[in-house]
Amino acid sequence: MAAATGGLVLTAVSPAAADGKVVCPPDGGGDCQVVVTVPGQPGGGHPGGDGTKPGARECVDTLQNVKVPCYLPDLGWWSPNCYYKAMVPQPPAGDPAWEGHKPGDGAVYDAYCPDEGRPVQWRATPPPGAGGGVDPAELAAEAVKRLPIDGPDIGVAPSPGTTGVVGMPVWLWNRTSPRTWGPALASASAGGVTVVATANVWKIQWDMGDGHTVTCGAGTPYKASYGAKESPTCGYRYTTTSAGGEGEVFWVTATATWDVHWAGGGQRGDLSTTRSSQVQLRIGEVQVLGQ
Numbered sequence: 001m002a003a004a005t006g007g008l009v010l011t012a013v014s015p016a017a018a019d020g021k022v023v024c025p026p027d028g029g030g031d032c033q034v035v036v037t038v039p040g041q042p043g044g045g046h047p048g049g050d051g052t053k054p055g056a057r058e059c060v061d062t063l064q065n066v067k068v069p070c071y072l073p074d075l076g077w078w079s080p081n082c083y084y085k086a087m088v089p090q091p092p093a094g095d096p097a098w099e100g101h102k103p104g105d106g107a108v109y110d111a112y113c114p115d116e117g118r119p120v121q122w123r124a125t126p127p128p129g130a131g132g133g134v135d136p137a138e139l140a141a142e143a144v145k146r147l148p149i150d151g152p153d154i155g156v157a158p159s160p161g162t163t164g165v166v167g168m169p170v171w172l173w174n175r176t177s178p179r180t181w182g183p184a185l186a187s188a189s190a191g192g193v194t195v196v197a198t199a200n201v202w203k204i205q206w207d208m209g210d211g212h213t214v215t216c217g218a219g220t221p222y223k224a225s226y227g228a229k230e231s232p233t234c235g236y237r238y239t240t241t242s243a244g245g246e247g248e249v250f251w252v253t254a255t256a257t258w259d260v261h262w263a264g265g266g267q268r269g270d271l272s273t274t275r276s277s278q279v280q281l282r283i284g285e286v287q288v289l290g291q
Helices: 136-145
Strands: 002-004 008-013 021-023 032-037 058-061 066-068 076-079 082-086 107-112 120-123 154-157 163-165 169-174 184-190 193-207 213-216 235-237 250-264 267-284
Touching (some): 169 250, 193 267
Parallel strands (some): 008 032
Antiparallel strands (some): 002 008, 021 032, 082 107, 169 235, 184 193, 193 250
16 A cells, blocks of 8 residues: 655555665655555454553554654654654755744754655754654653543452351452443643543452452442352352451452553554452351251
8 A cells, every 4th residue: 555645655565575665766856655564453362461561652654544663764753644854954044944943943854744745844843752852652651640540349249348158159340430441531732742541441350368369351240139159250269268367358459450542643552551449358167056
């Protein structure tokens, strides 16, 4: 796939091609081509199986919806939807490229844009994400901090304040809401760039307080009509009592792993973050009385 509406063509090729190669006509006329790799769709699952994802930063040509290198030595930094590179040396004072400004007041950039050709631009500040400008990945980290998310709103049967029995089913679930399950949204802005982060829970890991863990989704809320049935989605059976533990209870910790997708400033990426909640469970043994 290729598109050209001026002086630059972004050509998508197989991963075996030389990523980022720039080819221009020797006479300086016509179109230049930037050869970029278009990765395949990522496989399912999560690297390492532990729910974490790299804080990946991707640069995207939003006109063609393909990934492009964030930096190319010949063209500079990608900032939607152009590559920008400060001219070296900068034009002399009085050059029209300064647009009436003085040298040192901002900088003049060569801009390589698929939809605009090869303009020269004066800018007061570096383009977003371009070698010292606003980095959308940093804004993404700030947006994650602002997400209105909490640890699971824990539901458990037997309920706290009562005493469960060794060997009997324990039901575990999350009372879902945007704050405890998603989707939850937050944004961060700087330098004219806005990044929006969207978070959803991927999994919940339950530390049962006895050295064992259970990994589930949202779980199934317990109803009295279920009696002593096992949970079909998220349950556990204790093999020991909570006697002797802190407060004579098991401290159960539910940790939600939130998958966060962010986009803005011509870039996108994925992060993960966690939130936890705790509840106490008292587990005893059935007492058999003699006749």
